[in-house]
Each structure stands twice: as structure tokens, then as C-alpha cells.
């Protein structure tokens with residue numbers, strides 16, 4: 001079960017996304033998955049390239065729409081392990097509306113965000129998760145907007161699995177991704193994944209100094225939603241580990257009346273050729 005392929009990532013040396021790629025590959029292998037059982041769907045951005053760097057089905061879609069495609073895939077073939085991946089701009093900027101609805105819909109997919117608090121592919125503009133006062137090419141005098149805190153938004157929208165990782169802690173990240181994939185419902189793993197080229201503020205050292213690791217708090221209870229929200233607010237979202245898990249989560253697919261066990265992707269679809277032709281012409 002080798003999830004590596006021959007494509008060499010063209011990320012900058014030191015980019016946090018390398019660790020995320022390796023963690024996904026290790027997590028899938030540890031779970032005993034086969035490449036043909038997994039689909040990676042990504043959006044646009046440096047991190048969006050990840051779907052081409054993992055030996056599995058890959059779909060590199062349009063900006064902010066990874067979750068739409070991932071949900072469609074899961075509905076068509078519920079036997080697939082579906083992972084959506086992308087950056088903070090892709091997921092919490094243009095894709096925020098899709099994110100909110102994917103959270104409340106609770107389909108059984110895993111969403112991994114490489115959050116570097118900047119737009120890297122387009123060379124250094126402030127992003128939705130850039131802090132107030134953050135200086136970037138588009139905010140030379142400092143960002144006058146407040147940042148989105150993804151964990152806070154996710155909890156407010158009713159997420160059933162929420163974890164955060166850090167590119168410097170691969171062992172924790174592998175474990176979190178494994179748990180996210182095993183969770184029955186929508187799981188977010190938001191990863192602090194530094195952009196070493198354009199973000200000179202939120203560096204590896206900065207995260208090490210500011211992150212609170214929940215693994216080091218023995219009495220933290222990740223099944224307590226109110227405690228999870230309190231932790232996220234107290235740390236301004238800068239905490240890693242399993243933040244919240246609803247152990248009674250029932251995925252969307254399981255609630256569809258009459259939903260067949262046989263994936264739609266494998267169903268025989270019979271359509272009268274004349275009707276098919278007519279339908280095509282109607283939409284031409």
C-alpha cells in the first residue's frame with residue numbers, strides 16, 4: 001500500500017505542505033487502505049497541487065469548490081475514502097459558503113486545510129486567516145480586517161469532528177488524520193502549515209511559541225462542545241490536537257431514505273439512446 005507516486009512536488013523547500021502530504025500518505029497506509037479505495041480532491045492554491053502528489057484517485061478542481069466535488073463523489077460512491085484538501089484562501093475565502101454547508105450536512109468525508117495565513121500561489125496577499133495588523137503586499141499598513149478563526153466557525157456551524165495539527169509535528173498529524181478518516185461524518189483537520197516564502201511572521205518558530213497542544217492537557221475532554229469552544233476562543237484558535245468529536249455522529253448518507261448500499265457509480269444506467277440525444281440537444 002504505497003501512496004507515493006513519481007511526481008515531485010514543486011513546493012518551495014521548507015513549505016509546510018510537504019509534511020501534510022507525508023502525513024496523509026502515512027495515515028492511509030496505517031489504516032490499510034489501497035490507492036484505488038481513496039480519492040483526493042483539491043482546489044486552487046499551492047496546497048491544491050496535493051491531489052497530484054498522492055498515489056490515489058485525484059481531482060484538482062476549481063477555486064473554493066473542493067468540498068462540492070468531494071461530496072458529489074461520496075454520494076456517487078460511498079465506498080470511497082474521500083479526502084478534500086486545500087488552503088485557507090481556497091477553503092475560508094471563496095469556499096467558505098461550501099464549508100459551512102458541508103459542516104452542517106455532515107457527509108462522511110475528511111477536509112484537510114493547509115492554513116498558512118497568506119495567499120502563496122499568487123505571491124503573498126493577505127488571506128481570510130491573516131491576523132488583524134498583518135502586513136502583506138495588499139496590506140502594507142497592516143490588515144484592517146479581523147481574521148476568520150476556522151475552528152470557531154466550524155464549531156458554530158455544528159461540526160462533528162474538529163482537529164488541528166502543525167506541520168512540525170508529523171506524528172500527531174498522522175494520528176489526527178487517521179482519526180478524521182475513521183470518523184463517521186464530516187471531519188476538519190486544519191493544519192498550521194507555514195509558507196516560508198511569503199509569510200515571514202507566522203513561521204515555524206512563531207507557531208511553536210504560540211500553539212497550545214491539547215495532547216499535553218490530560219483532563220481536556222474533546223467530547224464537550226462547550227469546552228471546545230471555550231478552548232478555541234481562549235487560544236484565538238491556536239491549539240492543536242483533537243478539539244471536538246461527536247461520538248454519536250450519523251453521516252448524511254445514512255439518513256437518505258432508501259439510499260442503496262450499492263454505489264450509484266456501479267449501477268447499470270439504462271437510457272433510451274433517442275431520449276439521451278434529445279436531452280443533449282435540449283441543453284446544447
Ligand code: SF4
Pocket residue numbers: 010011012014015016017046047116120121194195196197198
Ligand atoms: Fe509553500 Fe508558500 Fe512556497 Fe506556496 S509559496 S509552495 S505555500 S512556501
